Amino acid sequence: MQVPEFTIETVETLDSEGRLLRPLPGALREREQLIDLYQIMVLTRVFDREAINLQRTGAMGTYPSCEGQEAIGAGIGVAMRKDDVFVPYYRDVATQIQRGVLMEEILLYWGGDERGQKYRDQSQDFPVCIPIATQSCHAVGIAYAIKYRAEGRAVVTTCGDGATSKGDFYESINVAGAMSLPVVFVVNNNRWAISVPLAKQTASQTIAHKALAVGITGIRVDGNDPIAVFEVLDEALERARHDNQPTLIEALTYRLGDHTTADDASRYHDQREYDEARTIEPLIRFKRLLQNEYQWSDADDKALYDDSGKRVQQAIEVYQATSDQAPGDFFDYMFAKPTTDLVRQKKAWLDGLKHHG
């Protein structure tokens, strides 16, 4: 039997200097739309810096920075419709804030409070997922439900490059293909899984290749370019919504921060590779595009950063002013109706609290 030859396409729209390699996709022709993409990336960057500061000053727990990877989230968020469902991992601030998750909620979650995943303005998206790749499976199930009811919606789920080594990832892309489900898998290939470089993760030439083994479309995209990310997502989402066709998208980027605030990347990263990655990070490049093609001035840029800073400060204020959970609140969400024994355990705990203060 002859195995068909295949190539993996890589979609790009910007060169390293931020010059357009080809015309913009139809849906992104307006200056305002491009500025929106930039604005999301800047807001995410500013939020990310402040979140790290909060952790450093003891005002928040461990936080996984998404510095350098903002373009992926920006592109996904713009391409998704409100009624699609997003199933994130943990570097998806840019997408989450576009989907109605409040910045104070994200802080609250990393600040150790479950209410940060209650999402006041977002009812269906899944919360952050920490057990690697397990969320891929949930996305498949959501896609099944959508197809079952013929709703014409789609699911987007993200994971890291390390996650693609896990069984759950393979099981999920395989089922999505076998059952023909409306789901888009986006891999944030930031080249690291904590300290393990991609080269140790797999002998596969690309991560997108993994799609071929399960019979679904696999494509690579410049993950530092929100326009290209938007473009591939937009196409994949259309295929999902109209034809129930799943897609695996490998978004190429680089993790510019530590793995989390509990990590020290200087123990393992390659300085030259890192310095090079800095030069092609998404914000610098996109600003050049706006400057070159859209009369974006330094004053505009400063105003945008100032405004983002204000929004983030407001979120921090709300986060810090959030009142405590009611004592023993954690007992109340185990089952729809609390079990007899849990009612007793809670009462005993509250009695102890009263007694000992």
Next chain:
Amino acid sequence: MAEQTLLEAVNQAFAYEMRVDEEVVILGEDVGVNGGVFRATDGLIEEFGDRRVVDTPLAESVIVGMGIGMAAQGLKPVVELQFMGFIYPAIDQIINHAARLRNRTRGRLTCPMVIRAPFGGGIHAPEHHSESTEAIFAHMPGVRVVIPSSPARAYGLLLAAIRDPDPVVFLEPKRVYRLGKQEIENNGEALPLDSCFILRDGIDVTLVSWGASIKESLEAASELAQQGIDVEVIDVATISPLDIDTILDSVSRTGRCVIVHEAARSFGVGAEIAAQLAGEGIASLLAPVIRVTGFDTVMPLYRYEQDYLPGVIRIVDAVKQSMEYR
């Protein structure tokens, strides 16, 4: 009304609920065309189609994981793991997600799903097909664990499990799948998920069990009755959350308790019941609580499995030992 085996009762409960509730979807390996390796889902694909009775690829983690996604969207997935011995790849999904989804989103997303698996020994099955590891699931906060031991309870408890708004691990004792029939009215009536069943009243000793061991427990009780020992038999059935009150109440009358389970002895559901008796029930106890169980060994292959399983003789001996304690 027709006489049904436990297996047929499961099938009938499915058919009933799938007729009245469009949101119920079955998925698993071989559940469709083949009707499940034990035929629990026999005929359902013909009636409800392959949208609702879904043959999945062979991938336990995603079977349960996709159930979670479906449940979060308001469907009521019932996933089948072909044997309990193959549920373990999906434990990650059960403990890290199904059990936590309501809590970690403060009720925004929930997980009304059922995870079914045949379990237990005694059918001469190959390696890995005979263990009883219900304690693993009972130890997980946020999931219910239910084990029917008769056709009627299988029918009523499965309906309750499907209708429950939270995840339920529903373990079916395959040794009694086809053993004995019972008349069941197909009226869609569910049984409560938070009470034990007293199968036989008695005043001397409380015999607590669940699953297939209920059979030997009842046989032992009959034998002991002939010797003048009056045994009360309780089927725990809803393992977690545990209805300890019914057990405590019984022991307050008998003062003696013997617990029978197929699972390995240590750190099990029996140990939990014994601990609660040693706490709340301490004033009623006239004798130490005795456990008759499998052993802390790998379960022997089928030729020796009867040596492992708690049989009538061991149960009778334990009850007498309890009675003799002064």
